[in-house]
Structures are given as C-alpha cells and as structure tokens.
Amino acid sequence: MSKIFASPELALKDVLSDGMTIMSGGFGLVGNPESLIPEIKKAGIKDLTVISNNCGAEGFGLWMLLEARQIRKMIASYIGDNKLFEALYLSGEIEVELNPQGTLAERIRAGGAGIPAFYTRTGVGTIVAEGKHTEIFDGVEYVRERWLKADLAIIKGWKADPAGNVVFRKTARNFNPNMGAAATVTVVEVEEIVDAGDLDPDCIHLPGIFVDRIVKSTLNEKRIERLTISE
Amino acid sequence: MSKIFASPELALKDVLSDGMTIMSGGFGLVGNPESLIPEIKKAGIKDLTVISNNCGAEGFGLWMLLEARQIRKMIASYIGDNKLFEALYLSGEIEVELNPQGTLAERIRAGGAGIPAFYTRTGVGTIVAEGKHTEIFDGVEYVRERWLKADLAIIKGWKADPAGNVVFRKTARNFNPNMGAAATVTVVEVEEIVDAGDLDPDCIHLPGIFVDRIVKSTLNEKRIERLTISE
Amino acid sequence: MAWSREEIAARAAKELKKGFYVNLGIGIPTLVANYLNEDSAITLQSENGMLGMGPFPRREEVDPDIVNAGKQTVTELPTSSYFSSADSFAMIRGGHIDASILGAMEVAANGDIANWTVPGKMAKGIGGAMDLVAGVKKVIVVMEHTTKAGKSKILKRCTLPLTGAAVVELVITDLGVFECDKKNRQFNLIELAPGVSLEEVHEKTEAPLHTEGFVQ
C-alpha cells in the first residue's frame, strides 16, 4: 500500500505506454522532474502527447524525449530557444499546439477540478480564439477553453510524506501541483521524503489524494538557464 | 500607504454603503469575521446582498445583520438551523438563492480569477440547473454557472504581515481566501499581525495583492456549534 | 432481525477498499468511521476543507478551528492537510474521491437520489451533497428502508426534488444491500440482513426488485 518507490525506474513501472498523454511539470528547467524524464527515455515509449510549459533546453529535460523522437505532439506555451524542437517542427516530425501560458495553466487546473470548459478574455481577437466558441458576458467578449487531462503526470516536489502530501519550493512550484491533480496517475519525485507529521497540515501544496507514487530524486542538478547576477 | 488599520470600525470606514454586495467568510461559525460583522451592524447599512456559505447562528455572525433587517438577499449553500432566517424568508422579508456548496465556492473562485462562466456536473437534472444553459461535453451533460463578485469581502485570517499576506488556520480557511480574491475591497481581520519576514513565502494562502485592509481581531470567541467529544 | 443503524454503518464500511479516499455524510454515514481500522488505510475527506480527518477529540483536545462538514469538532492526523473550499470541491468535482456514503429520503432504480428538500417545507439548504453525488466515483446510500410511516424509500421514480440524477450505485438499508441496475431500471438484491425474508423486502420495496436466483 505504500506510495514510496525505491527508484525512478520502479516508480514508472507499468504506467508507461505508447501513445499516452503525459504532463510534465516545470517552468523552463525550474521544477523539472529531472530524475523521471530519463526513465521515460529509457523505456522507449513512442507517439507521446506531452503537456508542459516548455520542451526542455539543449540536452536537458524534455529535450531528451525530443532527441529520441518519442514525442508526437507538444501542448506548450513557449518552445523557443530550442533548436531541436524547431528542426523537428519544420520537418513535420512533431505537432505543436501553442497556448497562452495562463490558459494552459487554467485548462490543466480545470482538468483536475472537473470543469470541462471555462471562459477567458485571454486570446480574444487573436488566432488563439479562432475556431473556438466565443460569447459575450456583461458586454465583454470571452473565448471558451476546454480542460486538459493526462494519463500520467510526472512532477517535481521538494518534500513529500508517506501519505503523498507534497510541498514545493519557491518558483519551482509553477505547473507542478496543477498537473498533479489532472492526471490519472501522478508520480512525484522529491528532494526529500519526510516522516508523517513532519509537514505542516496548513501548508500542503498538493494533498496526498492526488499522488499515486513518490520517489526520491536521483538527479537534482537544477541547471540555471539564465544566471543573472547583480553587480 | 499602510494596510494596517487600528480598529474594525476604522477598517470598514468609507467602504460601506446601502445596496452593496458583501462576501463574508466562514463555514458555519468557523473562520467567521467576528469582529467586522458587528461593525456592519453598527454602520446600519441596508438592502445588502450577502454571499456566505451560511447565515450565522442564533445570536452570532451574520445572524446579527438578519436581526437588524440589513440583508435583502442571501446567496448561500445552507441556511438551516436558523429560525430567524426562516421567519424572514417565510414573511418575504428576505430573498434567498441556494447554491450547491461546491458551485458556490467555484463561482467565487471564478470571480477572482476572471472567469465569467464555467461548466460543472453538479446540479445537472435538479432544480439547480433549471433555466441555466446546459451542454454535453464528451457525452456527459454539464450545467453552466456564472462567476460571483462582491463590492466588499470581510474575511478572517490567522496571521497577516504588513504587505497583506494572510495565512489561515486549519478548517477556518474554507471560503476565506477565495472571497478575499473576488471582491473590489477586501478587509481581513486576523488573530495576529506579524512582521515582514515572519511568514514563510512558500506558505501564503492569500497573497497581499488581494488584501486592502488588515485589522487585528477584537473578538475571537470562536463559538463551537456542535461540540462533539469522544469518550 | 433487520440491521440497526450501527450495523448498516458496519456493512457500508465493508464496501470501502484499502487505500480509498472517502467522504461521509451526516447521520448514519458518520457512524461508518467507527468501523474503519488502521489496516484499511481509509482517508476521510471533509468538504469544508480537510483531508485526513481524525476521530472526535477528547475534551482537552478540542480545537474550534477543526470541524467536519457537520460542524462537529474533530481532530487532525499526522498526515492531514487543509485547503480552501474551492480546492476542496475541485477535489470532489474532479473525481478524486473514491466513495461517498450519504443518507437519502428517496432513491430510485435509475440511480436518482433525493435528500435535500421536501416541497412545502422550507429548504435548509443544499450543502455539499449535490457536488458529492455528481463528482465522487462511487455513491453509496445508507438509510432506513422505509419512512416512519412505513412508505418505501426505494422507488421506481423519486417524487421529491432531486439531489442528483443517475448517480447512486449501491443502497444499504436495515433490510439489506441493493445495487442500482440503471440499465434495467431495477434494484438487484445483493444481500439480506439476517432474519429478513424475501417476502418482507419485496413488500417494503416500491421499485422493481430483482431477486431471482438470490440465495440467502
């Protein structure tokens, strides 16, 4: 009955299959499931739909799955600064659906919250709204967006207890808790597994009900994309 | 520029008017803005629309505003165990709009999140869905619900810092943070005002951007409605 | 002897699988908590914003900021978590709760349930019941089989305003356990309480009741 798994490989055992939809947490490389992504590469599953704000950076994160040609479709907000992605896109090897970042986040939140569709101002009058239902509420036009769900979410937390309660650290929180609630199976890697009672019940970012499997991160490189220093 | 006010009376100064819509936090008497409600009674404003899960209990909470005949319409989820409410309703002195509790919570969350409408399964096939737009997504029928906003939210927190960051305590959190984000003006009473830096940035339930005024609670009775003890 | 309220609750507890996340309503459902042991690893959710609800407090443990959805004082566990009402119902509406055990005034063979209001009487409110029946994976009703006046509460069609349409899976009453067979618009008898005869249950059940091949 324990949710704690001994290794990233074991934590992903029996939940990977060709053609599945995977949500992967993180904003750029911050809050990336660094230890889980390489196991998906190793498993060699193909034809994936991946939902993530970005698609990794040269050599890191989801870039690995691009390199191994495992991703068929990417639902993301920003895929710049990624030459491999560009090449695959231009050669027709990968499909991309770009979302405004906030719409992406809310679609994922809606997937976890049982809300199949919602209205937003974001994208009204732009190509994002093309082909979508729009409607006027109180004199203002809104566009309707659908929820996003996944077969699997791989996310990165800071600490987890044995019940699967997870706490995230600073801006590494980002999409992680929302994705954790929107997938059929959620696998969380954390920097530290703590004992029951070590987390403050008033400060749980992702309650254990959303978490199926927990594993201690084997990689915590936390590569910085844009080191910026004040003089 | 300080958000901290010296008394509940001053914290509500210049933000009260007849006919306004007020959200009031709490689930039953847990997490009620105990110190602010009596000031609304004292101010004598009338014709209010009040949005709150309940409407107080005999002698406590929003019951005071019922007794003073200040509420014209109540948007709530549960108004039982309140004889005064029943009497006012039956005599036509108060209007009531009952919502499923989760729909009420999500409508308030939507009000704060800029989402004018969303779809939910809750209430499909019941009188809650009557007269509302319904639609089938992926073969399942949903009902559309609209956002709720307010002119003023009065909420009860545990601790606040001078920037208005608020932390709630245990099940006293309930509707409070959602309401705090859905009103034009949000006034928070807290048990303790702490210094900048005393709260954990990873554990802020309501960021300061949503909070206009903070005041230390003068009443913290926390009356228990159903004391239940194990032998 | 038909089942007592306690026995109904004990029987309902057997429906909860190891590791389930469960929401219990007010009344008989609350009693179900008494029949869950640690081994069952059942986690209780309370829709006012708590996951991992402990038992009622001893007098010295009472904390007015820890209540369940019935506003009763409860306790927290080492792995409890608290969240806002919006997050709590996102959890419920999003289908993350495995089972909800609720009381009812009427249940129909098509899975309809009525448990919130009676025409002519003032409604006390809706509370979280409509969200629970619409969002939770498995809805189990526990109730007396008949009203105090002896009228069947297991009906062909509900007569009271609905809480949810086509949502109930299982009904446990003082007389036995009944499965909602929505396709065939009937209840299937799963189990009889000891000492209850097929005749008695047929007599007290207004809904079509399938008992063919049932062996006590």
Next chain:
Amino acid sequence: MAWSREEIAARAAKELKKGFYVNLGIGIPTLVANYLNEDSAITLQSENGMLGMGPFPRREEVDPDIVNAGKQTVTELPTSSYFSSADSFAMIRGGHIDASILGAMEVAANGDIANWTVPGKMAKGIGGAMDLVAGVKKVIVVMEHTTKAGKSKILKRCTLPLTGAAVVELVITDLGVFECDKKNRQFNLIELAPGVSLEEVHEKTEAPLHTEGFVQ
C-alpha cells in the same frame, strides 16, 4: 536626443503609482525595476508564480529555484509569496495587477498589440503575454518607435498576428509618450523626448497622431 532604452524605462517607471502591483515583460520592461525606489512601494509580480520579486542576486545568493518569467535568477523579499501557475494567472486574469509594461513589435491606434510572432518565421511561443494584456488593468508598451529598417511600429492597424485586441493604453518610445485614443482611433501625443521635433515624430508615425495644441 531621443530617449535611450534606459531613459524609456525611467519614463515608464513614472507611470507607476504608489502601491501598484506590476508585471514587467522581458527587454526594456525589465529595466524599469531599476527606477523604482522603496518609497514607491511597487510590488513586482512574476507570472511563473511569485509576488514581491527582489533584485538579481549577488553571486553567493543565487538560488536555482527562484527565477523570473524570463528564467533569470532573482531574489525574494521578506514579504514575497509563491504560488502555482494556475493561481498566478488567476491573479492576472482576474484583474488584480495594476499595470503591465511590455515590449511590442507593433501597436495600433485601436489599442491592438502584436508582439509574439512573425508570419513565415516559427513562433517561439506565446508565454504569458496574451494573458497579461487581456487581464491587467493598464497595459503600457515600451519599445523603439521604428524597426531597424526605419518602419513605424505605431500603426493605424497592426499587420502581424495580434497578442491582444484593444488592450493598450499607453506607448512609450524613444521619441515620446503616446496615449491610445481608441474612440478616435488615433494616438494622442503626451510628451516628446528632448530634442525630438513634432515633424520627426509625425514622419516616423504611421498611425493618425493628434498633436494639436501640444506644447513642448
């Protein structure tokens, strides 16, 4: 002398009122932070999930888990808070941010803005720009008045795919400050950079530009 990038940022900072909550885009907008002092009590929001953003870190302060929306390392303040992406954009979409300062490729007299993609080139992404222009109370654009090729970026109508329709209030360029007058489909000149003539700004502005009665 027209304004430098730093001077554009300094001028933009003057638009921010005491106590404002502000989101700054990448490029010139990021420089605006250098012109905010403590007295101004401006709080910076970063859409990746942070409110109360501090300056870039000293080398020994660098924390890889604290970045801004441009993925640059930043620092936290005593009153900072972190939240999820969904909560961050709820804050933005819900109209709680007082002002957003963004760069643009084109701005039109009707308030349209284009700043995310050029046809024929592969789009790098949308990021948070569409959410910001749609949700923030006041959208201020800072940019060079013309392209490197000398083409006006202040237009009667945008030619590039839009980021938002009818959302911009104010444009600050190297040549001056311009208000979007959506009703009259024109820009109103508010201020000229020192040494810039009315003739020059008219010449470099494709959009209808109202300067009547303007006194330098």
